[in-house]
Amino acid sequence: MSKNLTSRAEDYSKWYNELVVKADLAENSAVRGCMVIKPYGYAIWEKMQAELDRMFKETGHQNAYFPLFVPKSLFEAEEKNAEGFAKECAVVTHYRLQNDPDNEGKLRVDPEAKLEEELVVRPTSEAIIWNTYKGWIQSYRDLPILINQWANVVRWEMRTRLFLRTAEFLWQEGHTAHATKGEAIQEAELMNNVYAEFAENFMGIPVIKGVKTESERFAGAVETYCIEALMQDGKALQAGTSHFLGQNFAKAFDVKFTNNEGKQDLVWATSWGVSTRLMGALIMTHSDDKGLVLPPNLAPSQVVIVPIYKNDKQFDAISEKAESIIKELKELGISCKFDKRTTHRPGAKFAQHELQGVPLRIAIGPKDLENKTVELARRDTLTKSIVEISSVSSNIKDLLTQIQDELFTKALNYRDTHITKVENFEEFKTVLETKTGFISAHWDGTAETEQKIKELTKATIRCIPMDNKLEDGKCVYSGQDSSQRVLFAKAY
RNA sequence: CGGGGUGUAGCGUAGCCCGGUUAUCGCGCCACGUUUGGGACGUGGAGGCCGCAGGUUCGAAUCCUGCCACCCCGACCA
Numbered sequence: 001m002s003k004n005l006t007s008r009a010e011d012y013s014k015w016y017n018e019l020v021v022k023a024d025l026a027e028n029s030a031v032r033g034c035m036v037i038k039p040y041g042y043a044i045w046e047k048m049q050a051e052l053d054r055m056f057k058e059t060g061h062q063n064a065y066f067p068l069f070v071p072k073s074l075f076e077a078e079e080k081n082a083e084g085f086a087k088e089c090a091v092v093t094h095y096r097l098q099n100d101p102d103n104e105g106k107l108r109v110d111p112e113a114k115l116e117e118e119l120v121v122r123p124t125s126e127a128i129i130w131n132t133y134k135g136w137i138q139s140y141r142d143l144p145i146l147i148n149q150w151a152n153v154v155r156w157e158m159r160t161r162l163f164l165r166t167a168e169f170l171w172q173e174g175h176t177a178h179a180t181k182g183e184a185i186q187e188a189e190l191m192n193n194v195y196a197e198f199a200e201n202f203m204g205i206p207v208i209k210g211v212k213t214e215s216e217r218f219a220g221a222v223e224t225y226c227i228e229a230l231m232q233d234g235k236a237l238q239a240g241t242s243h244f245l246g247q248n249f250a251k252a253f254d255v256k257f258t259n260n261e262g263k264q265d266l267v268w269a270t271s272w273g274v275s276t277r278l279m280g281a282l283i284m285t286h287s288d289d290k291g292l293v294l295p296p297n298l299a300p301s302q303v304v305i306v307p308i309y310k311n312d313k314q315f316d317a318i319s320e321k322a323e324s325i326i327k328e329l330k331e332l333g334i335s336c337k338f339d340k341r342t343t344h345r346p347g348a349k350f351a352q353h354e355l356q357g358v359p360l361r362i363a364i365g366p367k368d369l370e371n372k373t374v375e376l377a378r379r380d381t382l383t384k385s386i387v388e389i390s391s392v393s394s395n396i397k398d399l400l401t402q403i404q405d406e407l408f409t410k411a412l413n414y415r416d417t418h419i420t421k422v423e424n425f426e427e428f429k430t431v432l433e434t435k436t437g438f439i440s441a442h443w444d445g446t447a448e449t450e451q452k453i454k455e456l457t458k459a460t461i462r463c464i465p466m467d468n469k470l471e472d473g474k475c476v477y478s479g480q481d482s483s484q485r486v487l488f489a490k491a492y
Numbered sequence: 493c494g495g496g497g498u499g500u501a502g503c504g505u506a507g508c509c510c511g512g513u514u515a516u517c518g519c520g521c522c523a524c525g526u527u528u529g530g531g532a533c534g535u536g537g538a539g540g541c542c543g544c545a546g547g548u549u550c551g552a553a554u555c556c557u558g559c560c561a562c563c564c565c566g567a568c569c570a
Binding site for chain 1: 530
C-alpha cells in the first residue's frame with residue numbers, strides 16, 4: 001500500500017476510491033456491488049442521520065418501519081413506478097435450502113420451496129406503504145399522515161461505486177398522505193427545502209433547488225423536486241429528491257377518504273429521500289489530495305490531541321494538559337479525542353488524522369509544556385499556529401465555526417464560477433469539455449431535444465431551478481423558442 | 493447484456509511466451525532493542541492448495557479444456 005493518495009488531478013475517480021478505503025470509511029464486500037460501511041464512515045452517516053431526523057421531527061414527521069419485501073402484485077400496482085424500477089429488482093423466489101444430493105457438503109435451493117408469489121426486495125417503498133395506508137385512511141380526519149422510515153433498499157445496478165451507487169444502500173424515505181393537492185405540493189417543496197438547508201448549513205455543500213424534467217422525473221411522480229450539487233471534478237450530483245406523487249398511488253391502491261363535505265376523494269401523496277450517497281457528495285465537495293476534509297458538524301471527532309514526548313514523565317505532564325483541554329471542550333459541546341497510542345509515532349498520527357479529515361489537531365510536546373502553548377493545526381487550510389494553552393478552547397470554538405463557514409463559502413465560490421451561460425451548441429460542447437460544471441442554456445422543452453443532447457454530449461438536464469426567471473431565447477440545440485434557461489451537466 | 497482484461501501471502505507484484513532444485517520483491521504483520529516536534533531504524537520471524545476442476549507430462553504457477561470471480565470500457569442508473 002502506497003503512502004500517498006493518487007492526486008485528484010491525476011485520476012479523480014481513483015482518488016475517490018482510494019480515499020474511501022484508506023480513510024476507513026467503507027470497503028467492497030464479498031457481495032457484488034454491496035459495501036461494508038466501516039465504523040468511521042458509519043459514524044459520519046450517523047451524524048447526518050441525527051440532524052436529518054431532528055429536522056424531520058421538527059417539521060412534524062414520525063418514524064415508522066415497513067417490510068423489506070414487497071409482493072410482486074403490490075409492486076406492479078402503480079404501473080409507471082413498477083416499470084421504472086423493474087430492471088433493477090432483486091426478487092425472492094424460494095424460502096428454503098437443502099443439502100445438494102449431487103454435491104456433498106453444498107446446499108441448493110429446494111425446488112419444492114417455491115413461493116406462491118415472488119417477493120420483490122424493495123427498491124423504494126411506495127407500494128408497500130400505500131397498500132398499508134389504505135387501511136389507515138377513511139376520513140379527512142385521518143390526514144395528513146407524515147411518516148419517515150430509515151431503511152435499506154436494493155437496486156441491482158450494473159456498475160457500482162462505493163457510496164455513490166451501490167446495489168444495497170441506506171437511506172431515509174418519507175411518505176406522506178394529504179387531503180388536498182395544494183397541501184401535498186407544499187409538503188414536497190418543504191422537504192426539498194429541508195434537504196437544501198441540511199446540505200448547505202450542516203454539510204457545507206451548496207445546492208441548487210429545482211424540478212426535474214419529465215424524463216428525469218421519479219417513476220410514478222407528477223413532479224420531482226431535487227437539490228443538485230457540483231463536485232470538484234465538474235460533475236453534478238443529485239443530493240436529494242422530493243416527489244409530488246399526485247393521486248397516482250391512491251389510484252393504484254384505491255386509497256380514498258371522505259372529505260368534510262361528505263364526498264369521496266383520492267388521497268394526495270409525496271415521497272422524499274436522501275441516501276448514503278450523501279457521503280459521496282461530502283467527499284467530493286471538500287476533500288483534497290491529503291484525504292478527507294470534514295466540516296466540523298460531521299466530524300466524529302472535531303479535535304484530536306497528539307502528544308509528543310521522550311519519556312513517561314513528559315507523557316504524564318502532557319496527558320494532564322490534554323485531559324483538562326478535553327474537559328473544557330466538552331463543556332463547550334466540542335468532541336475531542338486524545339490519541340495516546342504508543343504504537344504509532346507522531347508523524348504517522350498526523351498523517352492518519354489528515355487522511356480522516358479531523359478538522360483541528362492539537363500537538364503538545366516538551367516545548368509547549370515549557371511555553372504553556374499548544375500547536376493548533378487546521379485540516380482544511382493545513383495551516384498551523386502556536387496558541388496559549390489558556391485560550392485554546394475558546395479559540396477552537398471560534399475556529400470550528402469559521403471552518404464550517406469557510407468550507408461552504410469555498411464550495412459555493414467553486415460552484416458559482418462553474419455555472420456558465422451559453423448561447424449556442426458549439427459553446428455548449430466546448431464549455432462542457434473544457435471548463436465543465438453546470439451549463440445554463442435555453443431549451444425548447446421537448447424530451448426529444450433533451451435526449452439528443454444527452455446522446456451527443458452525455459450531459460443531462462439536472463434541473464429547472466426553482467427561482468428561475470423567465471427570459472425569451474432560442475433553444476441551444478433546436479433553435480426553437482424558449483422561455484427560460486435550464487441547467488445541464490454531466491452527472492454521477 | 494456487448495467489447496476488452498486480470499486472478500500468485502492481508503495489499504501491490506516478479507516469474508508464465510520458452511515446463512525442471514526451496515515461487516521473487518516491496519508494503520503490511522509478529523518479537524526484541526533503539527526511537528518519538530510530519531508517515532522511524534536495526535536484527536530476527538511468521539505467512540502461499542500460484543482462482544476452481546479436469547487433462548497433457550517423469551515433472552505444471554507456467555501448456556490444453558471447462559468453470560468461477562473480479563476489474564475496465566459501453567448500454568442502464570440515486
